[in-house]
Amino acid sequence: MTAPRDKLGRPVVVVTGMGIMTSLGNGKTDNWAKLVAGESGIRTITRFPVDGLKTTMAGTVDFVSVDPFSSTGLSERMAELVTQEALDQAGIGAKADFPGPLFLAVAPVEVEWPQRRELGPRRR
Amino acid sequence: MTETASKPAQTEVWITGIGLATSLGEGLDANWAALQEKRINVDEKGFAPYIVHPLMPVTFDSQIPKKGDQRQMEAWQRIGTYAAGLALDSAGIKGNKDILSKIDMVVAAGGGERDLNVDTGVLTAEAKGANAPGFLNERLMSDLRPTLFLAQLSNLLAGNIAIVHGIGGTSRTFMGEEVAGADAARIALSRIASGESDIALIGGSHNGERKDLMVLYEFGDFNLKDKFAPVWAREDNAGFALGSAGAFLVLESKAHAEARGAKPFAKLSSVVADLARRKTPGDMAATLEKLWAKLPKRDGKGAIISGATGAEPATSEERGFLKGHAEFPVRSTGTMFGHTMETQFPLGIALAALSISRGALFPPNDSTGTEIEMQGAPTQIVVVGAGHWRGEGMALVEAVS
Numbered sequence: 001m002t003a004p005r006d007k008l009g010r011p012v013v014v015v016t017g018m019g020i021m022t023s024l025g026n027g028k029t030d031n032w033a034k035l036v037a038g039e040s041g042i043r044t045i046t047r048f049p050v051d052g053l054k055t056t057m058a059g060t061v062d063f064v065s066v067d068p069f070s071s072t073g074l075s076e077r078m079a080e081l082v083t084q085e086a087l088d089q090a091g092i093g094a095k096a097d098f099p100g101p102l103f104l105a106v107a108p109v110e111v112e113w114p115q116r117r118e119l120g121p122r123r124r
Numbered sequence: 125m126t127e128t129a130s131k132p133a134q135t136e137v138w139i140t141g142i143g144l145a146t147s148l149g150e151g152l153d154a155n156w157a158a159l160q161e162k163r164i165n166v167d168e169k170g171f172a173p174y175i176v177h178p179l180m181p182v183t184f185d186s187q188i189p190k191k192g193d194q195r196q197m198e199a200w201q202r203i204g205t206y207a208a209g210l211a212l213d214s215a216g217i218k219g220n221k222d223i224l225s226k227i228d229m230v231v232a233a234g235g236g237e238r239d240l241n242v243d244t245g246v247l248t249a250e251a252k253g254a255n256a257p258g259f260l261n262e263r264l265m266s267d268l269r270p271t272l273f274l275a276q277l278s279n280l281l282a283g284n285i286a287i288v289h290g291i292g293g294t295s296r297t298f299m300g301e302e303v304a305g306a307d308a309a310r311i312a313l314s315r316i317a318s319g320e321s322d323i324a325l326i327g328g329s330h331n332g333e334r335k336d337l338m339v340l341y342e343f344g345d346f347n348l349k350d351k352f353a354p355v356w357a358r359e360d361n362a363g364f365a366l367g368s369a370g371a372f373l374v375l376e377s378k379a380h381a382e383a384r385g386a387k388p389f390a391k392l393s394s395v396v397a398d399l400a401r402r403k404t405p406g407d408m409a410a411t412l413e414k415l416w417a418k419l420p421k422r423d424g425k426g427a428i429i430s431g432a433t434g435a436e437p438a439t440s441e442e443r444g445f446l447k448g449h450a451e452f453p454v455r456s457t458g459t460m461f462g463h464t465m466e467t468q469f470p471l472g473i474a475l476a477a478l479s480i481s482r483g484a485l486f487p488p489n490d491s492t493g494t495e496i497e498m499q500g501a502p503t504q505i506v507v508v509g510a511g512h513w514r515g516e517g518m519a520l521v522e523a524v525s
Binding site: 049050051052053084095101102106108109110111113116117 | 234235236243250258260262263275276299335339340397399401
């Protein structure tokens with residue numbers, strides 16, 4: 001079988017699986033339903049104190065539990081969930097065996113304040 | 125497995141520019157001279173018990189003329205922007221607006237360099253009882269420079285290079301430790317070989333003199349402690365010594381280089397990468413063997429430049445792989461430059477191209493017998509980049525025939 005090619009002779013690339021998690025919800029179905037219903041995922045931040053901050057709202061995902069909590073841990077958990085959704089739809093590979101490279105976009109990974117405090121001088 | 129090789133129908137890709145700012149010095153001559161003299165620049169005291177290869181000081185003004193540009197960057201970005209400028213100089217395209225306006229950029233970067241004075245100030249105040257809910261917000265908003273966040277972002281290295289050197293093509297930034305460097309080379313090679321791009325600037329930079337990084341790596345017990353030794357001689361005291369370095373390359377199609385009369389250091393024939401599962405001993409070595417088999421035929425005078433880190437078990441696995449190819453003299457960038465993470469693979473390609481263009485491999489620096497002398501000029505050098513934790517990359521750099 002030869003792969004279909006575009007007019008410049010390049011292999012045609014298609015999307016066979018997608019997973020979505022946003023502040024609107026988990027999964028394509030939930031997101032689409034809320035999106036077409038005109039709902040917004042923007043809300044007041046509750047994850048950390050917003051005292052004195054100019055920005056008090058964000059499109060936060062507060063409905064995925066991660067323990068101990070860190071935004072890196074949350075990112076990882078969200079990635080697992082949406083990856084699973086995409087793989088289920090694509091119906092390719094086996095558990096821990098995807099036949100291709102992984103490319104993902106992430107924010108810089110850092111030690112966060114709760115964890116930094118555990119490293120720092122003990123409070124009296 | 126992912127691979128990029130110049131297929132017969134594809135164009136040859138030449139390395140026409142190299143920019144190096146490392147712990148051994150700035151520029152090709154200084155680095156080459158230090159390698160010849162087996163000079164290693166380590167600081168065993170400043171970050172004790174950890175060991176770092178600090179940047180040999182450079183005059184940033186010569187590549188980043190505006191002080192304001194320098195101020196809004198953190199050290200890793202200054203090192204990278206500086207080394208990128210050296211690479212453009214080396215390729216003879218610095219200030220060439222026609223070429224710079226279309227040159228594509230692929231950068232491997234970590235990021236997240238913090239302001240330790242602010243962090244420790246907050247922790248100290250909290251330890252003394254400052255616990256009001258808004259305290260942290262207030263301190264961060266008043267103590268951090270507004271540009272700090274820009275200085276932390278991975279893709280702002282490429283952003284700064286574009287601004288300072290006037291680069292106008294596409295830009296990609298890859299995070300992901302060592303193999304991000306291999307993928308930067310792989311993607312750029314692929315785009316040029318297939319004719320999608322004529323010329324690209326690729327590379328990375330790393331500031332090893334960061335206590336916050338040492339804290340992160342200490343969680344994984346990756347840091348070399350107390351005493352320096354070549355990477356192959358760390359079995360009883362495993363770990364990597366972080367190194368500061370910027371390494372950038374100008375890659376160019378043969379036709380584009382010839383049209384402007386540019387001379388190649390070498391050609392980049394192939395870059396392959398994979399992610400071994402590393403569950404059981406031998407997994408990583410098996411992946412390295414697979415990558416080795418994917419490279420184009422090696423029938424010339426060959427050598428290997430390894431980016432082994434000194435961390436275990438990866439380093440022992442790689443040494444086992446190298447023993448199976450003992451006819452290829454090995455050199456370790458980790459011993460000479462420290463571990464520069466995302467930058468290690470571009471650095472390896474740079475040294476391979478430099479060795480080929482200077483007609484000699486640099487001398488061994490190792491007490492274990494892993495590195496042996498080489499007579500004569502290498503014509504094919506394999507760059508091996510096995511990550512300290514995961515990810516494997518390999519490249520073939522060859523003399524232009």
